[in-house]
Amino acid sequence: MSIQIPRGTQDILPGEIEKWQFIEKKAKEICNRFLYKEIRTPIFEHTELFQRSVGDTTDIVQKEMYTFEDRGGRSLTLRPEGTAAVVRSYAENKMYGQAAQPVKLYYFGPMFRYERPQAGRYRQFIQFGVEAIGSNDPSIDAEVISLAMELYKELGLKKLRLVINSLGDTSSRKAHRDALIHHFKPRIGEFCKDCRQRLETNPLRILDCKKDRDHQLMKSAPSILDYLNDESLQYFEAVKQHLSDMDIEYVVDPTLVRGLDYYNHTAFEIMSEADGFGAITTLCGGGRYNGLVQEVGGPDQPGIGFALSIERLLSALEAEGVELPQEHAVDCYIIALGEKAIDYAVPLLQKLRREGFSAEKDYMGRKMKAQFKAAERIGAKFALIIGEDELESGNAMVKNLTTGDQERVPFDHLPGYLRSEG
The missing domain is CATH 3.40.50.800 (Anticodon-binding domain)
Structure with missing residues (x-):
């Protein structure tokens, strides 16, 4: 009996790995221009880190994590995403005390999620991400978004769509949360099991449900933009203005909530509009996570970042017919x-x-x-x-x-x- 590769993983062979290396080199070049420094964190962390940061109500924590006990009885988890580990390292290593602020970091590495494999989506996948921690300036939000857009464009992608939204601050989110509960509660029995559980724990995530996306109440759900207080609205307007000043086109989508609990204020996704790319068009996602550093044991420091899948980036390049240059070996x-x-x-x-x-x-x-x-x-x-x-x-x-x-x-x-x- 021959031993085969586990489902949802892949071997990246010579002849193909050169594309990955080219992308990594280009990403590092761009990060150097933006003054982001590389960080490398462990592939596994204490399970509590992801429960507290990503959120108990998320699909990642409830259904997708690879969790195990080590010989000392400690619960450990293969990292399902990169931000939590970077923020943990930032707090543990007291990077908030460094002279250069904000702290601007980037990472490459494998992530692990137990989900149904499909084109461009694996159970072990490689993420590239950046995090800027320590600043509340809306221009850093625009900078993080522009870095992601710059990478895609310099690699040759043209059919891109940037979608942004604001999730507001704590008070704005609470007002919107109450409105969502009031909106969905009378007919919540018509929704899937996950949405019924989310109604009281995290109703915002109902808007992110793939099963009930076509339900009538989804289309008429209260918009977060109607519940932004003056401070949140002013912040969002500043982010949009910075993007416009940099000639970066965007679309505002009030239903964009992202799948992780730690987001607030700015949220964004970059999508491929290439023909034949597939039903799942998202290439990159990110947003602001004020409060996350404090949640993992550090001081109250704001942050913003994004992560993208190299596998999906390669699929988008293929869909647009972009050939990466091959260097003489x-x-x-x-x-x-x-x-x-x-x-x-x-x-x-x-x-x-x-x-x-x-x-x-x-x-x-x-x-x-x-x-x-x-x-x-x-x-x-x-x-x-x-x-x-x-x-x-x-x-x-x-x-x-x-x-x-x-x-x-x-x-x-x-x-x-x-x-x-x-």
């Missing part, structure tokens, strides 16, 4: 003929690699023609041909595999030649 390939040349190729290969070149040679005892094919197959720029004549003369035959030109180059001059011609 190999500078040169050594083709050795005869026992002495084969032995000589070993230290020569090491020397070239120490000089900073990507280099390869034959390990399969192939004939000369097959070695040339192997060099072309891996995309080598040059072939270095070594035989008895080359060893006697002290010159390698160097062939440019793109132009077909070739010339003899002294072995000692090879690094300089490859550097100047490459």
